[in-house]
Amino acid sequence: xxxxxxxxxxxxxxxxxxxxxxxxxxxxxxxxxxxxxxxxxxxxxxxxxxxxxxxxxxxxxxxxxxxxxxxxxxxxxxxxxxxxxxxxxxxxxxxxxxxxxxxxxxxxxxxxxxxxxxxxxxx
Numbered sequence: 001x002x003x004x005x006x007x008x009x010x011x012x013x014x015x016x017x018x019x020x021x022x023x024x025x026x027x028x029x030x031x032x033x034x035x036x037x038x039x040x041x042x043x044x045x046x047x048x049x050x051x052x053x054x055x056x057x058x059x060x061x062x063x064x065x066x067x068x069x070x071x072x073x074x075x076x077x078x079x080x081x082x083x084x085x086x087x088x089x090x091x092x093x094x095x096x097x098x099x100x101x102x103x104x105x106x107x108x109x110x111x112x113x114x115x116x117x118x119x120x121x122x123x
Contacts, residue, residue, distance in 0.1 A: 001067065006068075009067040011090050013056055016060050024045050024046060025090060025092065027090075028087070029042070031085040071086065072084075084102065
C-alpha cells in the first residue's frame with residue numbers, strides 16, 4: 001500500500017458510509033490505537049452535519065482499517081512523530097484534507113495506571 005491508495009480506501013469507506021444521503025463533504029474522525037481504530041463518520045450538506053450510520057461491506061472497511069494503520073506507521077517512519085489519529089475530510093469535487101492528531105488518547109489511562117502502581121509501591 002502507498003499513501004495515495006490509503007487515501008483512496010478511506011474515501012471509498014466514507015462514501016459507502018454516506019450511502020444515498022446528499023452531501024457536500026464527508027468527515028471521518030479517527031483515533032488509532034495500538035491494536036484497533038475507532039472512526040466516526042459524518043455527512044455534511046448545506047444545512048447540517050449528521051452522523052452516518054450506514055454500514056459498508058467488510059471488503060471496504062477492512063481496506064480502510066489497513067489504511068489507517070498504514071498512515072500512522074508511515075508518518076512515524078518518515079517524521080519520527082507518532083500520530084494517534086486524524087480527521088479526514090472529503091469534498092464533493094474530489095478534494096480532501098487530512099489533519100493528523102498528535103494528542104495521546106491513552107494519556108488519562110496511562111496516568112491512572114502509573115498512579116495505581118505508585119500507590120501499590122507505597123503500601
